[in-house]
Amino acid sequence: MKGLVRTTAAATVSVVALLAAGAASASSFSLRSGSSAEGLGMAYAGAASGGIGMGSMAWNPATITMFPGRHSNWNFTYIGPSASYDPTSPTRVRLPNGAVVPIGAAGGSSLGTGELGGDGAFVPASYSAWQLNDRLWIGMTTGAPYGLRSKPENQVSASQIYGRSARVGTFNVSPTIGYQVNDWLAVGAAVQVQYFKTNLKQAAGIGPTAPNTILEGDSIDFGYRFGVTLTPWQGTNIGLAYRSMIHHSLEGTFSTPVAVPPILGFGSNPIKANLNLPDSVVFGLSQVINDQWQGHLGVEWTNWSRFRRIPIVAVNSGVPFSSLNFQYDDSWYFSAGLEYRYNRDLTLRAGVAYELSAVNDENRTVFISDNDRLWLSAGLSYQVTDRIKLDLGYSYIHVQNASVNYSGNHPQQGAVLYTAEAKPHIHIVSAGLTYRWDDPSQTIPAQPVVRKY
Template structure:
């Protein structure tokens, strides 16, 4: 390897200490790396319309803890969801690299690849969610929800690609447990609250240079932190449910390591370095309306606002020195999700449903990274429920998510710009399928003194 080539490899390796990787992966099933679609099979079948008002069954507890009061007796619900995103970033112009002495050169001139990422969705992901509700008195309920509110994983088919210094793979895993309490204040008002206990783990890899044999820099970290949820449901008259809820942000303090093949004296040495990183996962407000039309038809609406603008500059601090050596410079916007759905009770046991949703993404053309193939998206959903016995109900849901074309532009002004000048575009889409089962532990024929409202059977 010539001296100029060695110089360039050292230069690009040092540049990737900017950790231009990401805390998201692939074509996620909601804005940025949110995983709304994994919350409930029944909800998935209506694009989660009416989630805050109890319209999606027990999965509504993930949005509004007050909906726990809508399920008399002792009930549990379990869901398993397969999310299959698909996207590939293909270069839209020749990829060039900045040289240490100034100027640029084609990436192939310094041993780099001209290729795009290839498929970044991989084999998709399976996520689970569960809900339990236990009525203690005619007014008081306790319960718990579990789920995966954020995550997904990504590993490009082309590990040697033109954008590899911006990320070779990403994996984000969360697990959220929320003990929940609900209280029936009177015939038209219920309130609820939940404590969020959330585990967050990430592993981010990016190439230390543009060559095929370039080693990785690896950022790893995890944390357990806390938040809360508050909600109310209103029943102004028979057949109408209104829900409003707030989910707090969760401030995660990640502790882990940053592994680098290049020393950055005096802060980073070759190998593993202990690090800390503080990040704020967003708070949100959700509104829902569920309306009985007649004995066979119900209609549902939903609006959700998520405060993604909290997810901004994330300093990566070298623990041994207590100073940041780089940052993840996200510049997200707030996101909005609008949905509408209907249910048709075909007979005593079978209910059919469908829904549509539209999401205004937190990610835009100025801040999109090479593994976040996210943009505004259209949801088309359908599903069904079947009451097997008076204790067992089965749910199936399917959603196709059409995402607008997503472009990345690392050509000089990107907030995570490195040595490679790279522009590309992806045409993302997501398929989601989910199955759920609800079981009632007590005798459903027993009379329980609760208010007459719209309930999910």
């Protein structure tokens, strides 16, 4: 059964290209921005309280109870990052005898990375909600909560031993259930079934013809989400939710042009690695101001400190031969948004957010030009018919200058002493379609007090 799930998930990943690009659209390689066009237009303010439409289900499964009837929502997001690491000091190499020489004198290149993000990437997400009676809902969410595609324009560069390309793809399917306990309380839960795949390449030397070492692996593992929504009085919605950690047990290969007996042989070696993707807590508040205006707030904490040291174990020998050392901090995301109902069909929205990144100057890598960031967002919704709604969203993300410092104390330090800085920014555009399958004029049947079996 697991093999069938793995095959199906892998095919889905390849078809929809669940990969973001160089400058990730949220902290580290998280993909908040690919979740919802409606949410993107408001920087995801009020996500946990239902403020961003059906996309709220990705944060808080209890928000499924806010959609009477039977609905589906599809979103397609383009993420266009820009980042380039330019050296800030001459790059040097520490030779085996301890001498330090300019990289050119040792036969390497002094070039920076060039553009990291390439042509960007498309990220899909979908949501469904089916109300069974006046209290019970079931549904499903799909999406790509994590992803990265980083391929430096200059494949021969001063930093090539630290990375020539990185790809991380995920596909997440979450069956969801929600229950309206009473007029002011709803609860919800979801199971996360997540496929994770990665491919990392770095040069085996500093020369222009240096071959790559390639680490690749994949995994299917499970987690959960649960949450509540509170409506203490009409017009006010409060949401609080938790997303669990997912422990991935990757299986794959490590390909090397140099044998390291008895641990590694020349060519492809089977490997395994365990990594923890972070858990998170999210809070949201949505408040109706009057018939036309509504305000939203959000706070999200993500436990990135779980994602620290990942030993890579050679299966044949059972010995760890390397590790990916990230040593991330926890991240925080603060957002605020406003919606204006222009008329019965058209709603305009805007939002702003600030994110404290998990990545800092001590642990940043050439794969991810990440730092604290400011979000500026705008969007709109148009109710085409009683059953069809269209959403558009746009965000510009200004990322603080991101520096890398491989000069002696970096957790992934090698022989090359390399310092550089990038000035990243990101443009994101998203479109969404919501369709209601049932007749909005029909009354949802009440839950029977007594059932006959």
